[in-house]
Amino acid sequence: MMQKEKLKQAGRIIEEQNIDIWLTLVRETTMNNDPVLPFISKVEFTALTGIMVIKGGRTVVLAGSNDAEGIKQTRLYDEVITYSGNFKNALREFLDERKVLRLAVNYSIEDVASDGLSHGLFLMLQDIVISISDDVEIVSAAPIIAKLRGNKSLAEKKLIVEAIHTAEQIFQDARDFIREGVTEQQIHQFFTDRMKHYEVQSSWQASQCPGVMLGPQSVPGHNAPTEITACKGDVMDIDFGVLKDGYCSDLQRTYYILEDNEECACEEVQRAFDTLKEAVRRAVEFMGPGVTGEEADAEARNYVVSQGYPSWNYALGHQVGRMAHDGGMILAPKSNRYNSSLVEQPMEAGMVFTLEPGIATSRGYVGIEEMVYITETGAEFLSTPQQEIYLLR
């Protein structure tokens, strides 16, 4: 069971990081969730709940009486303690008995995936901790969560590969559909219908997945598809991924509508595509355990810039897992936009990244997005890299 594996992994991680208790503090999770929950829980909670991993590896849940039975049924935890009445008193008593000194909770200015604790619950916790002892230190669980999400188990890797294969199949299916005269909206609908056919969901908000950037008028970014119509000579980038069995893919493929007299894409588009392909190849060759996000980004970015193109104004890549944007370390330059702590981290084996440079041309936006896996010694493609522009008549 994935959650059981992850709770064990969490026990090892808090040992390394010298944390006494890692506490995930939630309530009414159908309304206000914590993004770490899918890794350490299998049910929703209706009352205040504390899910705790304790130094030594023991897992304990402090649960409301309505939830306790459902939690026990999951058989995920060593102990489920039911409180009746006041949660604050129960948690205070538990922390006090355990003589906790370093208590990690889920907040982070930088990393959305580690920032599931609401401010209201933080205030409640602060109140509890102050009443125990001045020696108790509340620290961010971001380093725990980044490791937990980032280092995919083999079971998780396999699920991601399956989500990639389905998305790649739909990208192939679309080659028979897209032609002169179809609109962005029709292309979006085609992908939506194929997802239904393969019984998968979109990796991100359905109205913007796929993102279709068709021709020079289309605005790059996360937008709903428009009525822009495919013309001969247009290049098109489709940004698309599927969610299958809880895990995501996130890929981009470039299509080109041939002019009557063309057998291949125009030179401007072809050169942009080849440059991006080479940039991705160089990054993959360069990546591996110990390489920072900043360094990997620079490897691809410097190559594109060296070919005379402007630098794209977003990250080279991000992690993928249960979410298309899975948080934690990213491949990006140090800048105002990306927090330095997330780009300076070293990669570790088991991480999964996108690589997604792009170039705007007079025919439209050209983009590639591949997915790679960090091995013990380097990096390998999980996706089947796009080698040639998909040419359409």
Place this chain on the structure above:
Amino acid sequence: MMQKEKLKQAGRIIEEQNIDIWLTLVRETTMNNDPVLPFISKVEFTALTGIMVIKGGRTVVLAGSNDAEGIKQTRLYDEVITYSGNFKNALREFLDERKVLRLAVNYSIEDVASDGLSHGLFLMLQDIVISISDDVEIVSAAPIIAKLRGNKSLAEKKLIVEAIHTAEQIFQDARDFIREGVTEQQIHQFFTDRMKHYEVQSSWQASQCPGVMLGPQSVPGHNAPTEITACKGDVMDIDFGVLKDGYCSDLQRTYYILEDNEECACEEVQRAFDTLKEAVRRAVEFMGPGVTGEEADAEARNYVVSQGYPSWNYALGHQVGRMAHDGGMILAPKSNRYNSSLVEQPMEAGMVFTLEPGIATSRGYVGIEEMVYITETGAEFLSTPQQEIYLLR
């Protein structure tokens, strides 16, 4: 459009509450959401985003460049400002220019529906505000959000009534299915199939919706159904609601499996049911604008206790809306379990509540849950109150 109505309503509410700007601060909302977003937004966000309602009613969104076009397409806001680079600087500049003094943000120790701001983003905001001026005060937006969620527009009320009707239909359908020998799991499956048939979702976690409490062995609360089998003489409570077009219902109905020689439920069960029915009737007659949650709870609870039953150990009722448990004021006694600020509030016209007292008997748990609407002068049933136990052969 519901969101447009709600944004206008928010403008009026912040005027009343003397707030300069109500700021909803989010990022990567597919990963970490704010429960107020469905009321004031129609898209997901991938970057740091500030949705602001400004004194006077103007609405402004500070959006990342990837999100801005999608936000503009919704036509919900007066202005969408795109920042490129550093969100903190952009927000600081905006707040500074507007000479904000009272800035409301979404945190609350008591109310989960008003506690969507993560602690990490709160720390970021605090940093911004400190750098502007000592005069800027960050206050909780809980009073704004409670009003916004609680006071249903007529369009919202209509959607809730539709969700009630579908759930009531499924409760009726089940009368032909449930008999001696069926298990809790089979009953759960029957409700699941009917939801699929009517194309609705469960109001809460699917594995626990419906909650089936069958006979004296079943544990009341939010649990997955078990292999407990219906026997003659068992009473059963089913806790169930559907989510339809974004709005929820939440109801309970009592069924009884007749013994061979019975024409009606045994006296112990019948008396418990009649007591609950009368308790609900008294509460509805009592409720209306200005009545507090504590008072309404006491009206029903005191009657049940006066009939010789123990007091049930949870609230009489909660609000319903986009969520089955919609946050804000609740109908409950003042106790350690329920925060006093939520039970001391007065009701207002437009609110929707459940009323759900219960009594354990030797044959199983007997429960009623009805839904009521607060009018200008009193309260009215939205559900069709269960008048008789559903008797099954």
